[in-house]
Amino acid sequence: MKPLRLAALAASLAVLAGCSGGRASEPDGLQLSADARADYYLFAMRCSKCHSLARPLSSGIDDDEYWKRYVAKMRRQPGSGISAEDTVAILRFLHIYAQDQRRRKGKSLDAPSPPPPDLDASPPTGAP
Amino acid sequence: MTASRALLFALLLVVGLALANGRSAGASEEDRNFAGSAQLDYHLVAGGAGAPAAPAPSTTFEGFTLEAALKVAADLSDHLSANVKVCYGCHGFELDMAYFDLRAFDELNLRVGRFSPSFGAFNLRHDPANHMTSDKPLPYDMGRMLRKGDWNEGVLPSPFPMNGAEINGTHWIGGVAQFDYAAYVATGFKNDVDANPTDLDFQESHLPYYVTSDPRPASGARLALTLKAGSDADMTLGASGMWGTYDPANKLTYAIVGGDFALRIERTAIRMEYLVRRQQMDVSNPDIFRYAIAPVDGDFFAKHGAYVEVEQPVTDAFDVLGRVDGLFRVGNVSNVSVGSGGDTIVASPLHERAALLRETLALAYAFERNFRLKGSVELWEFNYADSTGRDTELSFHLGAVGSF
Amino acid sequence: MRARPAIHCVVRAIAPALLVASAAGCDVLDPKVGLLQESCGVDAVAPGAASGEYGGAGTTTSSAYGASSGTSTSSTVTVCAPDAGGTCDECESQFCCTTRTACYEDPVCICADQALERCLKATAPGDDSGIDACWDAFEENGTVEAERVACEKTWCQGPCGVP
Numbered sequence: 001m002k003p004l005r006l007a008a009l010a011a012s013l014a015v016l017a018g019c020s021g022g023r024a025s026e027p028d029g030l031q032l033s034a035d036a037r038a039d040y041y042l043f044a045m046r047c048s049k050c051h052s053l054a055r056p057l058s059s060g061i062d063d064d065e066y067w068k069r070y071v072a073k074m075r076r077q078p079g080s081g082i083s084a085e086d087t088v089a090i091l092r093f094l095h096i097y098a099q100d101q102r103r104r105k106g107k108s109l110d111a112p113s114p115p116p117p118d119l120d121a122s123p124p125t126g127a128p
Numbered sequence: 129m130t131a132s133r134a135l136l137f138a139l140l141l142v143v144g145l146a147l148a149n150g151r152s153a154g155a156s157e158e159d160r161n162f163a164g165s166a167q168l169d170y171h172l173v174a175g176g177a178g179a180p181a182a183p184a185p186s187t188t189f190e191g192f193t194l195e196a197a198l199k200v201a202a203d204l205s206d207h208l209s210a211n212v213k214v215c216y217g218c219h220g221f222e223l224d225m226a227y228f229d230l231r232a233f234d235e236l237n238l239r240v241g242r243f244s245p246s247f248g249a250f251n252l253r254h255d256p257a258n259h260m261t262s263d264k265p266l267p268y269d270m271g272r273m274l275r276k277g278d279w280n281e282g283v284l285p286s287p288f289p290m291n292g293a294e295i296n297g298t299h300w301i302g303g304v305a306q307f308d309y310a311a312y313v314a315t316g317f318k319n320d321v322d323a324n325p326t327d328l329d330f331q332e333s334h335l336p337y338y339v340t341s342d343p344r345p346a347s348g349a350r351l352a353l354t355l356k357a358g359s360d361a362d363m364t365l366g367a368s369g370m371w372g373t374y375d376p377a378n379k380l381t382y383a384i385v386g387g388d389f390a391l392r393i394e395r396t397a398i399r400m401e402y403l404v405r406r407q408q409m410d411v412s413n414p415d416i417f418r419y420a421i422a423p424v425d426g427d428f429f430a431k432h433g434a435y436v437e438v439e440q441p442v443t444d445a446f447d448v449l450g451r452v453d454g455l456f457r458v459g460n461v462s463n464v465s466v467g468s469g470g471d472t473i474v475a476s477p478l479h480e481r482a483a484l485l486r487e488t489l490a491l492a493y494a495f496e497r498n499f500r501l502k503g504s505v506e507l508w509e510f511n512y513a514d515s516t517g518r519d520t521e522l523s524f525h526l527g528a529v530g531s532f
Numbered sequence: 533m534r535a536r537p538a539i540h541c542v543v544r545a546i547a548p549a550l551l552v553a554s555a556a557g558c559d560v561l562d563p564k565v566g567l568l569q570e571s572c573g574v575d576a577v578a579p580g581a582a583s584g585e586y587g588g589a590g591t592t593t594s595s596a597y598g599a600s601s602g603t604s605t606s607s608t609v610t611v612c613a614p615d616a617g618g619t620c621d622e623c624e625s626q627f628c629c630t631t632r633t634a635c636y637e638d639p640v641c642i643c644a645d646q647a648l649e650r651c652l653k654a655t656a657p658g659d660d661s662g663i664d665a666c667w668d669a670f671e672e673n674g675t676v677e678a679e680r681v682a683c684e685k686t687w688c689q690g691p692c693g694v695p
Contacts, residue, residue: 054531078350425562
């Protein structure tokens with residue numbers, strides 16, 4: 001009976017795994033372009049490995065420089081899987097999200113889009 | 129390590145940190161970030177304490193439990209940050225974290241203070257808001273497993289905060305592989321209560337008085353490699369080890385070794401870990417043991433634990449998790465409950481080869497982004513019967529967790 | 533990709549070490565236990581009880597040392613009737629009755645006694661180091677065992693083959 005039960009559990013999980021659950025939909029009804037949606041998808045993939053998306057999306061952070069430091073900090077977490085290239089797309093999405101957050105809070109939207117990290121130079125984390 | 133080598137290492141570390149400081153773009157404005165979570169869980173065991181002729185209720189916690197935490201993270205400069213986390217749970221308030229991170233560069237970070245040293249993969253997600261079940265995999269269980277009094281918890285109950293220092297770092301190889309490493313010295317676990325210590329006293333290790341009679345620190349290390357396969361998949365393979373002594377006389381050793389593997393394909397996560405703890409016992413009083421002491425290899429036991437789980441988001445708000453985990457303990461058994469001081473002798477129901485297998489099916493539904501309901505059903509199978517003759521149990525969890 | 537050769541090197545370096553470690557590790561993680569102490573039933577040492585008929589795991593049919601036919605366990609003077617078990621039994625009955633009775637009435641010692649018997653049976657005659665090891669293990673098992681060995685060494689070393 002036990003092997004049968006384990007096999008049934010494994011089979012149902014395999015079926016569920018096949019149902020990928022779709023890609024995560026945009027947060028808070030944020031309307032994203034196709035390119036931005038791809039950035040959001042990468043953000044959702046990388047930033048839900050160790051915690052839920054609620055953690056970054058509900059952090060209240062609406063400053064691009066702060067996001068730059070925070071993503072660098074998360075990138076250093078063991079097993080994060082966030083490469084330098086991933087950082088570019090993630091920060092691009094977070095810039096849009098931060099703008100939306102500022103708009104909702106009634107803050108100025110004038111903060112310019114930060115230049116993407118220069119991948120040819122030293123990484124933004126200050127490594128030699 | 130000789131004194132001269134220790135001095136040279138410290139000097140190199142100071143020089144490295146000074147060089148890194150000189151290159152920094154200047155201290156940034158201090159940033160603070162608050163985060164927290166709270167989980168209320170109700171645990172029901174079918175045929176449990178409420179049933180007639182049930183086993184002693186102290187062997188399993190049923191009913192409501194609350195776990196709450198508040199964390200403050202402060203980035204004091206480009207290279208210095210502080211983290212403090214206070215938890216509230218079954219033991220009341222505890223300090224889960226209070227440490228500084230001094231980072232020269234990504235490959236070299238010094239952590240000092242109170243923290244859970246690097247071991248395995250699960251502990252990074254031990255906060256109830258970060259995993260889909262109300263309880264933890266059996267190797268890392270702390271207090272929620274059935275018959276916990278028989279087993280004295282899992283292999284390495286999580287979290288395991290200790291006072292100490294850790295050097296860690298991460299290095300990317302070509303943008304497709306991330307190599308993580310850590311090595312630490314910390315207070316470790318203890319058992320200062322029992323006259324003849326035979327196991328770690330996890331409760332004593334986590335409660336004040338935080339200092340230990342055993343001055344020799346525990347030590348350990350972790351290595352892990354994460355490989356990326358495009359934007360949709362990655363895989364992590366890790367190995368961890370910890371070693372220390374736990375008795376006041378500094379003679380009884382424990383060693384914990386583990387391996388972990390995680391695979392992520394799109395939003396499907398497959399995780400598995402294996403841990404084993406080799407635990408030396410004080411066998412100077414043979415009368416307290418269930419079996420006669422073997423003259424060779426009779427002074428230790430080994431506790432193995434493993435889990436494999438698949439986590440699958442079905443919709444944006446709905447997640448399903450299936451897990452199979454178990455514990456296997458081999459070796460002599462003490463009839464004295466850990467932490468009782470040695471006065472109480474109650475025949476342990478464990479055999480020399482005691483085993484437990486659990487199968488879990490869990491569902492989690494996020495009503496709001498920050499608020500989730502968790503429910504699970506667990507089938508427990510033991511290779512020994514309890515005092516009522518049961519070797520199979522069914523238990524249920526229903527919980528709610530919020531985070532910010 | 534640059535990562536691939538590096539990974540191959542790492543795997544080639546680690547694999548043999550893992551194989552050796554796992555072979556060695558099996559011993560390191562394989563503790564041994566003796567007899568179930570509860571199974572060496574105390575009821576088997578009631579006065580007049582036959583020797584060697586114990587319940588539970590690890591039973592033996594007879595003990596080399598014979599049964600005690602003595603009196604109350606609370607008495608410091610126990611009378612053992614000599615039995616026909618052999619010269620060792622007779623010697624022990626005459627000179628070491630008290631320590632023998634104490635051992636049979638102790639749940640730990642009675643199991644150790646059975647273990648000693650098995651150990652001696654498994655040791656080849658003339659294997660002095662093996663015999664020494666059997667007696668050392670018995671003597672080190674506890675104070676009751678040590679007292680019994682001390683008495684036998686003093687009074688019955690020859691008849692009982694105590695080293």
